[in-house]
Amino acid sequence: MNYEKGYFDTPEFRELLKRYEHAKAMNMHSYYAIDELVDLLSYYLYVEKHDEAEQILKIAGQIHPAAPENTKMEIKLMLSKGEAKRALELFAGIQYIDDNETKILHAEILLALKDFKNAREIALDIIRTTTPEQENLYEALEILLDCGFALDALYICEKALKLAPANRSLLEVKAECFIEMQRINEAIDLYNSLLDADPYSTFYWEQLGHIYYMVKRYGKALECFEYESTINDEIEYARMMQAYCYYHVGDYARTKEMFGLFKERYPQSVIPRFYIALSQYHEGDPQSAVESFKEIIDIAPEGTIEMMLARVNKAMILDSIGEGTRAEEAISMAIMMHPDNMKQLILRGTHLYELRDKENLIFSDMNALEQKEWTQEEELYELGVHLFEHGHPNLALRIFRYMRPFSHDASDVDAYIANILWQNGEREKVEPSIENAINGRSCILFRLFGITYDAGITPQEFIARIR
Secondary structure, three states: OOHHHHHHOOHHHHHHHHHHHHHHHOOOOOOOOHHHHHHHHHHHHHOOOHHHHHHHHHHHHHHOOOOOHHHHHHHHHHHHOOOHHHHHHHHHOOOOOOOHHHHHHHHHHHHHOOOHHHHHHHHHHHHHOOOOOOHHHHHHHHHHHHOOOHHHHHHHHHHHHHHOOOOHHHHHHHHHHHHHOOOHHHHHHHHHHHHHHOOOOHHHHHHHHHHHHHOOOHHHHHHHHHHHHHHOOOOHHHHHHHHHHHHHOOOHHHHHHHHHHHHHHOOOOHHHHHHHHHHHHHOOOHHHHHHHHHHHHHHOOOOOHHHHHHHHHHHHHHHHOOOHHHHHHHHHHHHHOOOOOOHHHHOOOOOOOOOOOOOOOOHHHHHHHHOOOOOHHHHHHHHHHHHHHOOOHHHHHHHHHHHHHHOOOOHHHHHHHHHHHHHOOOHHHOHHHHHHHHHOOOHHHHHHHOOOOOOOOOHHHHHHHHO
């Protein structure tokens, strides 16, 4: 939920942004009130332009060197960059005033540090002392939602709506609670009622479009984002989401066209290039897809999931067109330089991996990612299984052999290794893997070879049976 989003669409803010960007382009030094600089910094953080936000912070320090807002703006910048510990250090230097704005900032820091208990207590303290007309109530409810207490937030919201049934901000909070709880039909109905009252709200069209996207109703999502663009064609988010929708409905020409515009505007951005490459592959042009993934590998930071997925996809395509040696080289680089966080490897509903960010996740993705703490062993195992099931056994073998030495229980890994070696004709090498899989009670071993599970079978008997 983002209450700033609605403000960023207002003529008042658009005029401020236009004035600032014009002055910057002309290299002019203009005066801005501290509140204006706070708004500009919040906007650039919202669109994830940290360099621009840092420039705003620098201007604020020059024009208003003694303003307490400067430290608060720097804290918000640190939080946006994922530097929560630095944000806490800065917060310790603030002359703490027992006001709701400072409390909200403290709660946001605790939230980033995953101290959900104390962040929740601050939010509840603010809620107890505010009325439905006060903005801090909505910010506190947002903290509750981000802490994972959607049911509590919904209860408080509905209680407040009895006092102010037409309060639009409370209705927005209620809709967001429905989304967090995946009560989709209720969220859709509520946003439709809000649009009845304000049909030109880009925020409501965007929220409604995102709900449809998360439940894979891509045609309806596309319609909502197109309405948003019609109302304000300067909103990049709406065009980006349209490009995702075109990809998922199979219109790869439009996908390439729209992501091509983002590629030109943001040449170092990986996402547009990634979906162009996927589209080329789906259109039956694997060579162009390989070249596009190679371009991504040239610009993506090493040790990121973007780099790893580009290498894995490139390897699968090369393997599919008979270039096994190059494919194995690509997969070897992928696992040798793998990032610490590889959770996206568990999202294997398609042949080639689709790069995810916070905007294009669907509910089934979110549920899978959040159902447990995934270890690197589990993530790599999922990659190996994915490669095996999509017809890339030799690539899978490299994954399984790489991860086997640090596996807590290698019995299922050995089951796949044994099956791949057997299918490759290296049958004299399979007995150790089969023995370990049997001793580890791997039922996957029996499934892969198509025989009935038998815990008491010997490796020799197993080989005789599958022979």
